[in-house]
Amino acid sequence: xxxxxxxxxxxxxxxxxxxxxxxxxxxxxxxxxxxxxxxxxxxxxxxxxxxxxxxxxxxxxxxxxxxxxxxxxxxxxxxxxxxxxxxxxxxxxxxxxxxxxxxxxxxxxxxxxxxxxxxxxxxxxxxxxxxxxxxxxxxxxxxxxxxxxxxxxxxxxxxxxxxxxxxxxxxxxxxxxxxxxxxxxxxxxxxxxxxxxxxxxxxxxxxxxxxxxxxxxxxxxxxxxxxxxxxxxxxxxxxxxxxxxxxxxxxxxxxxxxxxxxxxxxxxxxxxxxxxxxxxxxxxxxxxxxxxxxxxxxxxxxxxxxxxxxxxxxxxxxxxxxxxxxxxxxxxx
Amino acid sequence: xxxxxxxxxxxxxxxxxxxxxxxxxxxxxxxxxxxxxxxxxxxxxxxxxxxxxxxxxxxxxxxxxxxxxxxxxxxxxxxxxx
Ligand SMILES: CC(C)(COP(=O)(O)OP(=O)(O)OC[C@H]1O[C@@H](n2cnc3c(N)ncnc32)[C@H](O)[C@@H]1OP(=O)(O)O)[C@@H](O)C(=O)NCCC(=O)NCCS
Numbered sequence: 001x002x003x004x005x006x007x008x009x010x011x012x013x014x015x016x017x018x019x020x021x022x023x024x025x026x027x028x029x030x031x032x033x034x035x036x037x038x039x040x041x042x043x044x045x046x047x048x049x050x051x052x053x054x055x056x057x058x059x060x061x062x063x064x065x066x067x068x069x070x071x072x073x074x075x076x077x078x079x080x081x082x083x084x085x086x087x088x089x090x091x092x093x094x095x096x097x098x099x100x101x102x103x104x105x106x107x108x109x110x111x112x113x114x115x116x117x118x119x120x121x122x123x124x125x126x127x128x129x130x131x132x133x134x135x136x137x138x139x140x141x142x143x144x145x146x147x148x149x150x151x152x153x154x155x156x157x158x159x160x161x162x163x164x165x166x167x168x169x170x171x172x173x174x175x176x177x178x179x180x181x182x183x184x185x186x187x188x189x190x191x192x193x194x195x196x197x198x199x200x201x202x203x204x205x206x207x208x209x210x211x212x213x214x215x216x217x218x219x220x221x222x223x224x225x226x227x228x229x230x231x232x233x234x235x236x237x238x239x240x241x242x243x244x245x246x247x248x249x250x251x252x253x254x255x256x257x258x259x260x261x262x263x264x265x266x267x268x269x270x271x272x273x274x275x276x277x278x279x280x281x282x283x284x285x286x287x288x289x290x291x292x293x294x295x296x297x298x299x300x301x302x303x304x305x306x307x308x309x310x311x312x313x314x315x316x317x318x319x320x321x322x323x324x325x326x327x328x329x330x331x332x333x
Numbered sequence: 334x335x336x337x338x339x340x341x342x343x344x345x346x347x348x349x350x351x352x353x354x355x356x357x358x359x360x361x362x363x364x365x366x367x368x369x370x371x372x373x374x375x376x377x378x379x380x381x382x383x384x385x386x387x388x389x390x391x392x393x394x395x396x397x398x399x400x401x402x403x404x405x406x407x408x409x410x411x412x413x414x415x
Contacts, residue, residue, distance in 0.1 A: 046373065047373065047374075047375050224374075224378060224394050224397075225394065227375070227378050228378055228381070228382055228394070231378075231379065231382050232382050232385075232386075263375045263379075267379050267382075270351070270352075
């Protein structure tokens with residue numbers, strides 16, 4: 001007979017303890033980008049709500065942005081660094097497929113021994129990471145988990161691409177997640193749509209580039225397909241998420257969807273019949289779309305500006321390449 | 334239950350009003366979405382998504398660019414119901 005194995009004791013819930021944020025050091029206005037794509041400041045503002053995006057200087061890497069955000073989140077959380085058990089980084093722009101950015105950060109943060117790995121879920125990545133952190137903690141597999149969404153997308157855009165490049169910015173957002181007596185992170189609603197694998201894509205593979213068959217691979221997308229999916233599918237999933245979290249739309253204080261396009265944000269608010277007094281994350285206007293970093297950056301901003309407060313009910317939802325999506329209802333630290 | 338042309342026009346006018354603030358009585362069959370009603374490509378997408386839901390039809394993206402006037406959209410939705 002096989003022996004009975006012991007498993008870690010389950011923990012009732014998890015919570016976000018603190019956030020950290022780092023944006024690219026350069027503020028890039030629309031006018032700097034419109035020339036090669038035959039666009040205009042007005043067109044971009046009207047269609048996307050973006051006025052500027054932040055991008056990082058050549059000598060600032062995605063690892064630098066990540067480290068700055070991570071340090072702030074850890075410091076604000078007040079945890080003893082020895083109780084940090086895992087680092088999960090969501091990124092599509094760390095230029096090394098291996099080793100992971102998470103293991104690099106583990107060393108830099110003075111905890112080279114922790115569980116550390118990267119995930120690739122693009123703009124849904126931060127919410128994927130929070131879902132994993134919540135599961136690790138509740139299963140008793142980790143005490144505190146550092147989740148980071150970090151991108152330096154400016155390395156993977158083409159100045160002549162009209163489909164996506166002008167939307168994108170650089171930044172990193174981090175959260176420390178820890179145990180809680182009661183759940184302060186609701187069930188993660190997540191998934192993907194593999195039939196739309198190529199709806200948001202790279203122009204080529206690194207092998208194509210090596211073999212001279214493609215230019216340096218950059219991002220491109222079928223914007224209309226993404227827009228329609230983002231509005232229609234996301235609203236449905238958010239409704240499902242509220243139900244599974246046991247709350248109604250009237251209980252929501254703060255709404256932070258992925259900062260993809262202000263018009264998507266507005267339309268989601270409309271579809272969800274979000275009450276007027278709900279605070280909505282609109283960091284995209286100044287920061288642009290920073291993919292995996294956009295949700296924690298927008299949330300961090302609302303907390304820093306006092307628009308959102310500790311104890312508020314936050315609805316967050318990421319969606320993007322894959323087409324992967326994920327979200328949670330959570331109580332703000 | 335299939336909607337009549339009039340019901341579709343009324344429903345569409347409500348959607349256009351919700352999405353863009355254009356008065357429902359201005360949403361007439363002969364009006365062009367872009368030239369007369371000043372609706373941009375993004376608002377057009379949100380109108381289409383809402384119309385799909387309301388009338389239980391599929392309006393593929395390739396079709397949307399053929400829907401120049403309100404009448405084009407009404408006709409398309411009417412045909413797509415069956
Ligand atoms: C990218 C996006 C802003 C494009 O807007 P759109 O309204 O769908 O654009 P379309 O491709 O339908 O083009 C509409 C018109 O704008 C023009 N256009 C397209 N891109 C343009 C640009 N970057 N600048 C100026 N004009 C542009 C087109 O040529 C077309 O002109 P025409 O009507 O004279 O033919 C929009 O589709 C979008 O935001 N989608 C969601 C994408 C997203 O959020 N992705 C990130 C997910 S992580």
